[in-house]
Amino acid sequence: MYRSAVYDEPLLNELVSSKKEKIKPLGILPDSLKRNEKINIPDIDETQVVRHFHHLSQMNYGIDSGIYPLGSCTMKYNPKICGEIASWDGFAGTNPYQDVSTIQGNLQVMFELERMLCEITGMDYFSLQPAAGAQGEFLGMLLTRAYHEFNKDFERNEIILPDTSHGTNPASAAMAGYKLVEISSAKEGTVDLDVLEKTLSEKTACFMLTNPNTLGIFESEILEISKIVHDTGALLYYDGANMNAIMGKVRPGDMGFDIVHLNLHKTFATPHGGGGPGSGPVGVKMKLEKFLPVPRVCKNKKDYFFDYNAPESIGKIKGHYGNFSVLLKAYVYILMMGRDGLRESSEIAVLNSNYMKKKLLDSGRYELPYKELRKHEFVLSCEKLKQEKNVRALDVAKRLLDYGFHPPTIYFPLIVKEALMIEPTESESKEDLDRYVDALIKISDEKPEIVKNAPGNTPVKRVDDVGATKKPILTWNMI
Amino acid sequence: MKFIPNSAIKDTMLKEMGINDIEELFSDIPKKIGIKKLDMPKGLSQQDTEQRLRGIANKNKSFYDGVSFLGGGIKPHYIPSVVKSIISRAEFYTAYTPYQSEASQGFLQAMFEYQSMIAELTGMDISNCSLYGGFTALAEAALMCTRISRKKTFVIPQNISWEKKSILNNYAKGPGIEVKEVSYDVKTGKIDLEELKKHVDENTSGIYIENPNFFGVFEDKVDEISGIVKDTGSLFVVGIDPISLGVTKSPGEYGADIVIGEGRSFGNPMDFGGSSLGIFACKKEYLRQMPGRIIGITKDADDKRAFCMAFQTREQHIRRGRATSNICTNEGLCALAAVSYLSWLGGNGLEELSRINFEKGQKLAESIELLDGFEGMFSGVHFNEFVIKCSNDVNKVNKKLLKKDIQGGLVLDTWHPELKNCMLFGITERHADADIERLVSALKEVSHV
Numbered sequence: 038m039y040r041s042a043v044y045d046e047p048l049l050n051e052l053v054s055s056k057k058e059k060i061k062p063l064g065i066l067p068d069s070l071k072r073n074e075k076i077n078i079p080d081i082d083e084t085q086v087v088r089h090f091h092h093l094s095q096m097n098y099g100i101d102s103g104i105y106p107l108g109s110c111t112m113k114y115n116p117k118i119c120g121e122i123a124s125w126d127g128f129a130g131t132n133p134y135q136d137v138s139t140i141q142g143n144l145q146v147m148f149e150l151e152r153m154l155c156e157i158t159g160m161d162y163f164s165l166q167p168a169a170g171a172q173g174e175f176l177g178m179l180l181t182r183a184y185h186e187f188n189k190d191f192e193r194n195e196i197i198l199p200d201t202s203h204g205t206n207p208a209s210a211a212m213a214g215y216k217l218v219e220i221s222s223a224k225e226g227t228v229d230l231d232v233l234e235k236t237l238s239e240k241t242a243c244f245m246l247t248n249p250n251t252l253g254i255f256e257s258e259i260l261e262i263s264k265i266v267h268d269t270g271a272l273l274y275y276d277g278a279n280m281n282a283i284m285g286k287v288r289p290g291d292m293g294f295d296i297v298h299l300n301l302h303k304t305f306a307t308p309h310g311g312g313g314p315g316s317g318p319v320g321v322k323m324k325l326e327k328f329l330p331v332p333r334v335c336k337n338k339k340d341y342f343f344d345y346n347a348p349e350s351i352g353k354i355k356g357h358y359g360n361f362s363v364l365l366k367a368y369v370y371i372l373m374m375g376r377d378g379l380r381e382s383s384e385i386a387v388l389n390s391n392y393m394k395k396k397l398l399d400s401g402r403y404e405l406p407y408k409e410l411r412k413h414e415f416v417l418s419c420e421k422l423k424q425e426k427n428v429r430a431l432d433v434a435k436r437l438l439d440y441g442f443h444p445p446t447i448y449f450p451l452i453v454k455e456a457l458m459i460e461p462t463e464s465e466s467k468e469d470l471d472r473y474v475d476a477l478i479k480i481s482d483e484k485p486e487i488v489k490n491a492p493g494n495t496p497v498k499r500v501d502d503v504g505a506t507k508k509p510i511l512t513w514n515m516i
Numbered sequence: 517m518k519f520i521p522n523s524a525i526k527d528t529m530l531k532e533m534g535i536n537d538i539e540e541l542f543s544d545i546p547k548k549i550g551i552k553k554l555d556m557p558k559g560l561s562q563q564d565t566e567q568r569l570r571g572i573a574n575k576n577k578s579f580y581d582g583v584s585f586l587g588g589g590i591k592p593h594y595i596p597s598v599v600k601s602i603i604s605r606a607e608f609y610t611a612y613t614p615y616q617s618e619a620s621q622g623f624l625q626a627m628f629e630y631q632s633m634i635a636e637l638t639g640m641d642i643s644n645c646s647l648y649g650g651f652t653a654l655a656e657a658a659l660m661c662t663r664i665s666r667k668k669t670f671v672i673p674q675n676i677s678w679e680k681k682s683i684l685n686n687y688a689k690g691p692g693i694e695v696k697e698v699s700y701d702v703k704t705g706k707i708d709l710e711e712l713k714k715h716v717d718e719n720t721s722g723i724y725i726e727n728p729n730f731f732g733v734f735e736d737k738v739d740e741i742s743g744i745v746k747d748t749g750s751l752f753v754v755g756i757d758p759i760s761l762g763v764t765k766s767p768g769e770y771g772a773d774i775v776i777g778e779g780r781s782f783g784n785p786m787d788f789g790g791s792s793l794g795i796f797a798c799k800k801e802y803l804r805q806m807p808g809r810i811i812g813i814t815k816d817a818d819d820k821r822a823f824c825m826a827f828q829t830r831e832q833h834i835r836r837g838r839a840t841s842n843i844c845t846n847e848g849l850c851a852l853a854a855v856s857y858l859s860w861l862g863g864n865g866l867e868e869l870s871r872i873n874f875e876k877g878q879k880l881a882e883s884i885e886l887l888d889g890f891e892g893m894f895s896g897v898h899f900n901e902f903v904i905k906c907s908n909d910v911n912k913v914n915k916k917l918l919k920k921d922i923q924g925g926l927v928l929d930t931w932h933p934e935l936k937n938c939m940l941f942g943i944t945e946r947h948a949d950a951d952i953e954r955l956v957s958a959l960k961e962v963s964h965v
Contacts, residue, residue: 050632069765072764078858093626094605099609107615136915168792208836208837255545378518
């Protein structure tokens with residue numbers, strides 16, 4: 038049976054106390070700014086600092102710990118070599134404002150990465166600037182606005198999204214000032230063409246779509262979707278969170294998408310680091326190039342250079358050139374995988390997902406609403422377990438932790454009741470997939486009180502998330 | 517294949533599933549657009565990849581290949597091995613966002629400690645656990661001021677980084693916020709208070725200042741500025757260089773409502789400008805309007821202390837189009853580097869570091885100002901960056917320095933035409949006295965050529 042390390046690890050200020058005390062201020066500073074009091078951060082011996090964070094790390098689960106099938110998150114293995122190369126002084130020790138002759142290596146990486154991403158997605162140009170997928174979406178919305186305004190088309194203030202869309206889609210569109218129009222999915226779980234057609238109008242700026250969608254279903258009518266969207270003068274936006282399903286098989290550019298964002302920290306194996314840094318490059322078709330952020334990386338006969346000469350550009354979205362360290366890791370990954378490796382990643386990711394899906398369906402414990410063929414992820418419903426034993430998706434997820442596995446994404450997409458959204462990725466072996474499937478089947482047979490009281494083998498028992506909001510304790514001063 | 521264990525047994529798996537060909541799994545893709553293969557090279561072995569990247573890295577010159585005195589916010593700082601060791605722990609490095617609290621207690625506690633330290637440093641009640649960087653943190657602060665005040669004019673100094681301004685304007689478009697710029701006093705380099713008064717009125721949502729500002733100069737009239745903010749009923753947003761807080765008061769002590777900044781200098785490398793770490797802290801009454809993740813303390817089923825993500829109902833994965841921000845992925849690992857760094861440094865260490873940076877800044881500025889052909893541009897007290905005006909063409913000066921493997925200051929006239937032949941120097945604890953002497957003697961030489 039799995040057991041996690043458990044420490045009653047004190048907070049740093051409990052480890053070594055620190056108190057407010059007066060200090061001698063720096064004389065030359067203006068009086069209004071002189072610090073008179075010591076900074077109340079404890080002074081701790083190096084050994085203790087190391088042990089503190091070592092203990093904390095042992096109470097945390099990463100992809101190196103085991104299978105991590107969070108749907109829509111593509112938690113694949115992060116090759117060690119990528120992190121090592123990104124830490125070299127030759128890259129990490131460079132400043133964005135250096136003379137361009139001294140950063141030719143960095144520019145080469147960016148220039149070549151842009152070409153690679155264009156080929157993988159079928160787009161014409163990329164901006165590497167956005168710091169994450171959501172910022173890529175936001176940039177996509179700014180480009181959408183710039184495009185329509187350039188064409189003197191000022192009435193388009195609506196963004197259409199399916200009810201299966203990621204939460205960031207509506208949030209990004211709203212942040213860019215757009216009105217949101219959500220459309221319900223057809224009974225197969227895909228875009229309802231009739232509904233879409235009726236919703237599209239001269240007010241539509243853009244239709245945002247994920248393909249395969251968040252149910253893991255490929256939108257087979259994508260060419261028809263593209264046609265009716267473009268016929269009304271709107272743009273088609275591709276949320277690339279699920280790109281890991283289709284590399285080397287089909288490209289968003291060929292499907293008719295005008296704007297694409299990728300998540301390098303998903304599809305291209307850069308680590309999540311507990312929440313970031315990520316990178317969300319945005320690709321566009323030719324007609325949108327002139328609006329891309331500055332600077333663009335260009336090359337003349339001999340040298341790479343930054344081009345700021347873009348009068349229609351939206352300007353900047355993130356400081357400097359994006360999260361370069363993440364770009365570099367993805368560049369290294371793509372070099373290693375090559376055309377066949379990327380294709381194989383997607384093929385095996387889809388194979389693994391359909392393999393798990395079949396075994397779980399055959400078990401009869403879980404249901405699969407909507408169409409059967411899935412891509413790299415699939416969404417099961419625990420509704421039967423809820424009806425029969427009052428065991429919910431949350432309970433199943435927590436019980437998986439006791440088996441030493443990271444749970445899937447739960448309660449998303451919203452159109453599946455008691456959803457378990459499972460994305461195994463290509464990184465898992467058949468044995469691990471089998472063990473995960475077995476655990477899910479076993480859990481469905483377990484006594485409800487065991488499942489509902491899970492987890493028991495983790496550093497803490499089930500956490501009361503709501504409690505943190507009722508009585509906020511957000512710093513050690515608030516304890 | 518290298519990282520794909522089931523590659524070798526895919527036929528066995530397909531058979532078990534009753535499928536003959538893997539293409540059956542892709543039969544839902546219209547034939548018309550399916551592709552056979554990508555037009556790009558085959559993959560390289562790890563050894564060949566490493567070899568190729570060495571060649572590319574050699575085309576760069578890092579700080580350690582010569583010496584650099586670039587100002588503008590990104591400077592080299594010493595990163596203790598402890599930090600590198602902690603953030604390399606794979607349990608942190610390869611974890612996702614801590615949605616499952618029970619499997620993420622380590623990271624959650626570290627983020628809680630990060631928030632505690634940032635709150636302490638900034639003098640605010642609360643902090644989130646990171647935004648993308650200091651630049652977008654300003655944009656998010658402007659949006660938050662409008663959410664709180666329901667007013668739509670945000671006032672900033674004219675002398676902030678042009679990139680920051682451009683980002684702010686892009687974020688301001690959605691809600692229709694007007695950004696007004698206040699000029700600086702050409703003698704001191706500080707914000708012009710009379711101009712500031714003219715730019716604020718009952719429609720002002722927030723007033724932003726930087727301390728030290730983009731020219732490295734301390735804004736010391738903070739009590740007057742705070743008074744102007746209070747008079748207009750708007751919010752006071754202060755941008756900080758976190759290293760400077762070892763010697764200066766926290767913005768909370770002079771009335772700030774929101775404090776933002778770039779936190780890269782806490783244990784993160786320059787990384788060519790990214791990754792970056794957006795610091796965002798505020799008073800607790802604004803908690804529900806805050807962007808980004810916040811970690812809180814709660815209890816587990818046994819009543820034991822536990823950590824989890826708090827106030828998630830502000831966030832996009834719950835609130836969708838009505839979230840306080842669209843941010844999902846943040847800069848978690850950079851925040852972990854920051855909290856490890858601050859733990860290693862301690863309060864006393866940060867104070868000492870801050871003094872060293874301040875003193876080096878004074879020493880370098882004094883040494884350059886003594887030279888013929890170079891003069892200090894502003895009279896205000898500065899931290900570890902400052903503006904120097906050259907009597908010669910500043911680009912030529914920098915080219916000549918470069919031949920000696922010295923990267924000079926940041927040339928300002930591209931974005932600040934009024935600062936012709938001016939450059940922004942920066943220095944930190946990483947620069948030895950010998951580095952200062954090297955720059956000064958080189959400047960002496962090039963100014964005569």
